[in-house]
Amino acid sequence: MAEFVSGPTLVLSWIHSGGTTSLAGDTRSVQWNPSTAYAETTAGSDTQVGRLPTIKDATASIECVNPAGGTALYAALDSQKAGTLIIQPEGTATNKRKITFPCYSDGAQYAHPYADTATLTCSFTGAGNVLNNYTDGVN
């Protein structure tokens, strides 16, 4: 199985009440962070902590260069904005990975250095069945 570099093929979209915002053209990196909670099952004469997985959770975060005049993007990534983040690391070809993540934007955070490219970072937090559970499947 060959390795791949996600940059040239990554497709990243944020579908929200204002429309669909394509982010891939400005993206420097994307992180997808699924996680789970555990119930501790340690008992009796156990010598190690026992755990059972209970409920899933996930967050995602992106870093983008900050497009000039990107007011629509700023509105799209405002805090508490609900939407669906679509992450397709290898593009849209059939059977390539597709992460569908209903979530809230935590609010984009902007950096404007004097002598470098302005950037934004934005985290996304899932809400489970309030919006919908995430899926990690294929195109």
Add this chain to the structure above:
Amino acid sequence: MNVLDAGIYSRLNTAAITNLLAAGSLSLFHLQAAENAAYDYCVWNIQGGGDINESPHRVKNLVVFIRAYSASGAAQAGSIDAQIDTALHLLPLTVSGWSDLWLARETDLELVQNDPSGRQVWMAGGMYRLLLEKT
């Protein structure tokens, strides 16, 4: 980058600079002065850098070395360099097919050298950081 060289030449080819040179705009050289070129003159070259490949945008991060050579003294080389600085520092450069994101002087350099006849030649110049985005 030919288009970059054209942009730098165009920017340096201003009376404030060329009036201080031996042969006006004919004293502006890319990489190396012409053989037997009369002093004073300017030379520039890309000193380093290239594509940064940090996002899908194509961005060049270059350091361009632009300097003046004078046989009449360090002060004269410095005067030409000051005019180059005035023409470039924090002033967007026009480069065909590219958008200027940043142009600023970063490093000052000066030295004196002796040509084969023993004559002293003074150099004054600077390294300029240039960020260009493909349009």
